[in-house]
Amino acid sequence: MIINRKNFIRTSSLAVASFLFPNFLDALTLPDAIAMNGKTLIILQLSGGNDGLNTIIPIKNDIYYKSRNQISIKENDALLLTDEAGINPNLKFFKELYDNGELAVMNNVGYPEPNKSHFRSMDIWQTASGSNEFKNSGWLGRYLDEACHDCQNPTQAIEVDDLLSLAMKGETKNAIAFKDPKKLFDNSQEMLYKKLNADNHDHEHDLASYLYNTLGNAINNSEYIFSESKAKPTDKVYPSTQIGKDFKTISSLIKSDINTQVYYLSTGSFDTHSNQNKKQNQLFKNINDAVEIFTKDMKENGKFNDVMIMTFSEFGRRVAQNASNGTDHGTANQMFFISGGLKRKGLLNELPDLTKLNQGDLIYQEDFRKVYATVLKRWLNSNDQKILGKDNGYYDFL
Amino acid sequence: MNNFLKNKHLVSRAGFGIHHNDIEKYKNISPKKLYEELKKNSDYQPLQTDLQAVTAERYQEMLKATDRKPYNQFNKNYNTSVRKSWHSQMINTPSQLREKIALFWHGHFATRLQQAFFNKEIIEIFRKNALGNFRDLVFEVSKSPAMLYFLNNQQNKKARPNENFARELMELFTLGRGNLYTEKDIKESARAFTGWSYNHDPGEKEFLGKTGNFDGTDIINIILEKPECAHFITEKIYKFLVNENPDEKIVKSLSEKFYKSNYDITTLMDEIFLSDWFYSDKNIGAKIKSPIELIVGIRRIMPMDLQNRDTIYNFEKLLGQELLQPPNVAGWPSGIAWIDSSTLLLRMKIPAVMAGYKTLDIEPKSNDDINMGKDEKKVIVNKKQNTITIHWEGINNILNEDLFNLLLSKPNEKLQKMITDFNSDKSKKHLMISIMSTPEYQLC
Numbered sequence: 001m002i003i004n005r006k007n008f009i010r011t012s013s014l015a016v017a018s019f020l021f022p023n024f025l026d027a028l029t030l031p032d033a034i035a036m037n038g039k040t041l042i043i044l045q046l047s048g049g050n051d052g053l054n055t056i057i058p059i060k061n062d063i064y065y066k067s068r069n070q071i072s073i074k075e076n077d078a079l080l081l082t083d084e085a086g087i088n089p090n091l092k093f094f095k096e097l098y099d100n101g102e103l104a105v106m107n108n109v110g111y112p113e114p115n116k117s118h119f120r121s122m123d124i125w126q127t128a129s130g131s132n133e134f135k136n137s138g139w140l141g142r143y144l145d146e147a148c149h150d151c152q153n154p155t156q157a158i159e160v161d162d163l164l165s166l167a168m169k170g171e172t173k174n175a176i177a178f179k180d181p182k183k184l185f186d187n188s189q190e191m192l193y194k195k196l197n198a199d200n201h202d203h204e205h206d207l208a209s210y211l212y213n214t215l216g217n218a219i220n221n222s223e224y225i226f227s228e229s230k231a232k233p234t235d236k237v238y239p240s241t242q243i244g245k246d247f248k249t250i251s252s253l254i255k256s257d258i259n260t261q262v263y264y265l266s267t268g269s270f271d272t273h274s275n276q277n278k279k280q281n282q283l284f285k286n287i288n289d290a291v292e293i294f295t296k297d298m299k300e301n302g303k304f305n306d307v308m309i310m311t312f313s314e315f316g317r318r319v320a321q322n323a324s325n326g327t328d329h330g331t332a333n334q335m336f337f338i339s340g341g342l343k344r345k346g347l348l349n350e351l352p353d354l355t356k357l358n359q360g361d362l363i364y365q366e367d368f369r370k371v372y373a374t375v376l377k378r379w380l381n382s383n384d385q386k387i388l389g390k391d392n393g394y395y396d397f398l
Numbered sequence: 399m400n401n402f403l404k405n406k407h408l409v410s411r412a413g414f415g416i417h418h419n420d421i422e423k424y425k426n427i428s429p430k431k432l433y434e435e436l437k438k439n440s441d442y443q444p445l446q447t448d449l450q451a452v453t454a455e456r457y458q459e460m461l462k463a464t465d466r467k468p469y470n471q472f473n474k475n476y477n478t479s480v481r482k483s484w485h486s487q488m489i490n491t492p493s494q495l496r497e498k499i500a501l502f503w504h505g506h507f508a509t510r511l512q513q514a515f516f517n518k519e520i521i522e523i524f525r526k527n528a529l530g531n532f533r534d535l536v537f538e539v540s541k542s543p544a545m546l547y548f549l550n551n552q553q554n555k556k557a558r559p560n561e562n563f564a565r566e567l568m569e570l571f572t573l574g575r576g577n578l579y580t581e582k583d584i585k586e587s588a589r590a591f592t593g594w595s596y597n598h599d600p601g602e603k604e605f606l607g608k609t610g611n612f613d614g615t616d617i618i619n620i621i622l623e624k625p626e627c628a629h630f631i632t633e634k635i636y637k638f639l640v641n642e643n644p645d646e647k648i649v650k651s652l653s654e655k656f657y658k659s660n661y662d663i664t665t666l667m668d669e670i671f672l673s674d675w676f677y678s679d680k681n682i683g684a685k686i687k688s689p690i691e692l693i694v695g696i697r698r699i700m701p702m703d704l705q706n707r708d709t710i711y712n713f714e715k716l717l718g719q720e721l722l723q724p725p726n727v728a729g730w731p732s733g734i735a736w737i738d739s740s741t742l743l744l745r746m747k748i749p750a751v752m753a754g755y756k757t758l759d760i761e762p763k764s765n766d767d768i769n770m771g772k773d774e775k776k777v778i779v780n781k782k783q784n785t786i787t788i789h790w791e792g793i794n795n796i797l798n799e800d801l802f803n804l805l806l807s808k809p810n811e812k813l814q815k816m817i818t819d820f821n822s823d824k825s826k827k828h829l830m831i832s833i834m835s836t837p838e839y840q841l842c
Contacts, residue, residue: 163761177740211837
């Protein structure tokens, strides 16, 4: 039997919901292993390998212009950040953030022995592993293991997507993925699933218990998330692009009382092997417009000092363009940090050195795991060494 | 436990689950006889692809062309064709044991490539040697273009290709991480493997306590002389076929027999599937089906027509396992790693989607290694697009069986009562789909 959706929603006030699901009240009183400090982290994944050199442009660098006859961004077109650096004109709100001291850029971030497969390099970034290591859990999933080790519902980490990324899978806990709280709710509130869950006790095998607990969490969390998403919906008009919708979902949840500290979303594809500028411009424009509304939304609600957006991509691209007015897979890249609560702002380090390349590729200067350590320790207030498996040091921008 | 449940357990591990034509047979045959039959029927036939392969010359031409689109397109189409062909073997062939063990080797010697010819070749190495000798398998894989290309190019360590191979050989393929060997052994054996490519280093090498002018063949032979290698492989196979939590005493005894047989894989299979402990209660229903086991298993019990054959591979991809695309050289993770709330709800929904009771509209994660900048297509199944039609008329007989016994590894009364009550005013078809939509159905 398919549940009558309208009827169910009408009757599922919080009180009714808690009556239907005994576990539900527990979800609202989560004991937190890590004291919540009210900070929220949003990871924006630029899938496909964003071309960093056409993002932050070395406007005085002859090597850059000579290597990219057709696709370089001219000095006059770039929006000036410093004497030497400009930002892609499609990121004009980022320039405003920069001027306001609400943007930090870490240039030339990567890792030793870089891998040029999208999939593998993305796994390295998502699991915070070395190039020769294979981990089955992600860095934010392991954060969740810590943050939620004795809490019942792992709503501290949410991915705005149909499926969960490896970054968000822990050793013992997994984050929750959904594109739209309503769709998540509808998917999990099948009468059969709820009956199964209600009958859930005493399983002979640990595996069956694990499956039933996952099901129970999905049902309870979806109810909790759906009701939170409706509590204080944003009144701002977000762009109708996917990334616009995703930021709108995040905004409404941040404004509610939900305990979520980490949001994850991705956009792309930045795999611009041919006719790069057209594709990258459009993607940047979509990001720019969504981030602009989101920032205003957060500021008006007094949240911008406690919310930070961090971007990354699995790799940058080669310094020289190819014959199809595109670029091929490269290595190091920049990361953006957007927040009202940054301790250091602007360009945090030098632009990449284009005179010292490894077979046409940038040589990374900053290790991404040191960035993760900084964010885990100083933004999420967690034990970065335990989560990352080693001491990576810290930066001072947080 | 009756023979039927034992046989079902056997074929869920030594194959991809019970086939709808085999139900009567499974009620009467003994597990021992059934295993002998599985073994007898597991002969090797090369995969037949529905797409004609281009000649090697034409492939090279496409590879060298400035416009890489034809090359990429061919790889994509031919990979799909190989995937289809192998998938259909898993569903239809009586050679269940061979295909199941070949899938194990695919995850063990994992490569993730776009080069379709290389993929086809290495899959055939797994299928051909699946039940043969592990030694032959290691040698063939170590010399296969797929593995060499994957470890040297894809992994992007051109500077020290042999060291990379030597490391994976010991860490992932034969001994296990940090077991017996040191960094020095890796460096020394890397020098030996130079003999397999170019610039052979003829000097003396010291490897695992032996000294000599070794080449790659010597290195592999020295590794295989170590009982630790037999133990590493046996434990991994035990986890794949029997239980994620290995019984150390049994694994030890199995590995000694495997070693004594000089790495004969069929000997190891006999020891597992002809044992009593394989059928002990703690090993039944003790594994989470991998996405391929789940989907292939459903198709064996429930025949169906697909408007778009890719739909089925898309289900597996959404659930995290795609043939020819293991995540990395370490292969697929297993057990609870398959399960998060998204994948569990999707697993529970898929049988109802197949039956047309529900629709699906979901976006896979982007795969830029294949899509080359294009956006990932959504997976949509509804009454108009990519419709799936179950041949209910072909399985009328099974609808009158005890469906709980038929579909679940460990039917339990409480679940049975709940599902039966839930479907009291509905057809047997609905009952069958409901049973397949339970957490218990994820176990085998």
